[in-house]
Amino acid sequence: MSTLGERGSCAPTPCGSISCRDVENLLDLTLDDLTRELNRAQEAPYRARQIFHWTYVQRVPRFDAMANLPTSLRESLSSRFEILRPEVRAYVRSADGTQKWALGLADGLAIETVLIPDGTRRTLCLSSQVGCAFGCVFCSTATMKWRRNLSPGEIVAQLLTVLEGPGRDAAAGLNLVFMGMGEPTANLEAVGRAIRILTDRSGLGFSPRRITVSTVGVPAGIAALARWGVGLAISLNAVRDDLRTRLMPVNKTHSLADVLVAAKRFGESSKGRLTFEYVLLGGLNDGEDEARLLAGMGRDANARVNVIPFNPPAGGAEPLAPGLRRPTDVEVDRFAAVLAREGATVMVRRSRGADIGAACGQLAVRLPEPATRGAAA
Ligand code: SF4
Incomplete structure (x- = not known):
């Protein structure tokens, strides 16, 4: 098989800052998106459903825990994606x-x-x-x-x-x-x-x-x-x-x-x-x-x-x-x-x-901004 493509590069985010994360969040992909990615890498479409099952039903945090995927695919997924939780x-x-x-x-x-x-x-x-x-x-x-x-x-x-x-x-x-x-x-x-x-x-x-x-x-x-x-x-x-x-x-x-x-x-x-x-x-x-x-x-x-x-x-x-x-x-x-x-x-x-502070209309995060926290560190 071929691999799942190149790692990403720095790109503007919707808020105008620059993100240099070099992997994509798998959670951003619909099943169709993932199937297309796998097609490009000459992987069988059913693998997308397996990956969805591991991610959302088994809720494993890493690709190496997806036991029924070939090792080469798990490695390829790990190099391209992460399962990004807050x-x-x-x-x-x-x-x-x-x-x-x-x-x-x-x-x-x-x-x-x-x-x-x-x-x-x-x-x-x-x-x-x-x-x-x-x-x-x-x-x-x-x-x-x-x-x-x-x-x-x-x-x-x-x-x-x-x-x-x-x-x-x-x-x-x-x-x-x-x-x-x-x-x-x-x-x-x-x-x-x-x-x-x-x-x-x-x-x-x-x-x-x-x-x-x-x-x-x-x-x-x-x-x-x-x-x-x-x-x-x-x-x-x-x-x-x-x-x-x-x-x-x-x-x-x-x-x-x-x-x-x-x-x-x-x-x-x-x-x-x-x-x-x-x-x-x-x-x-x-x-x-x-x-x-x-x-x-x-x-x-x-x-x-x-x-x-x-x-x-x-x-x-x-x-x-x-x-x-x-x-x-x-x-x-x-x-x-x-x-x-x-x-x-x-x-x-x-x-x-x-x-x-969780009732309707009360949500507001009062946390320090990232720049403030960085300056204080
Ligand atoms: S300010 Fe925004 S989040 Fe709050 S009620 Fe209006 S639309 Fe909804």
Whole structure:
């Protein structure tokens, strides 16, 4: 056989820095990518499925443990690829069972991943970017600004790390949601490739129906997601453009009307579930009129409505806008009751993991930047 090609060389990364890693991350490859690589090296296509099985089912960390591959192929794979897992920089467990990982990436940046228990089921909240550029004022990730997009392998590796550590009992009944750091539709290619890897039956074999992608409502991204058969959650948070623009600057580009048209199209063309997410802010977007209008939007698009009482930033940090407050339980119940009365399918998402900064809207890595750490060393 021939070998699997030359080692890589220095190349610009999406964040503008230069990476001189001389091996590629195998976790970035879909089964089709890997099959093509093996074809080029005159290896049989079925080897790709074997490698996927070792990587995602057996979850071995090195090629030399892939016992049914010929030695020459194992050596060739080792010279060209690595199975790159993030470094667990911190792990915390909430009193309510929610678990949070701070994961260090190869370039020194870090992300957070959260595992949320829900009865016998578990939900893993995956990040798609380091930080976020969208600036939603109720979201702690926005305070990090955008640093860079994650690669497909960096997305998939979050799950592998959880399954290898204290979350290893979570594999059965696990749902995956792209609701961690970042806006998935702003990193759509990598998210799409990650979903293909996660759903490949030679590996992890997740049903697309157990995957939900959350978005602020970018119509082109919503159209792409409709083709993938995954669930879609659209972060609405207001029923009028003026308030939505104050809460979510993206509304200047994609108005509520545009988002609702895209949502309806998603419902008509996809088998995936549609949810409207509504972060409830005390005294700001929690009026009865708003509940009635939101219920109408939900009915019209055949979308379930998730009400999420605002979680202030962890550690007493300031949100991006002053004056945001968590609604009282009475306000939450009153809002949900109007939604239900108006015919919406409504669920109130009570905070999980707020004591460890893992609740919805609280993710933000407060770790030193790589340059700072290097200077101090
Ligand atoms: S809510 Fe999502 S899109 Fe908005 S700033 Fe936070 S991570 Fe970004």
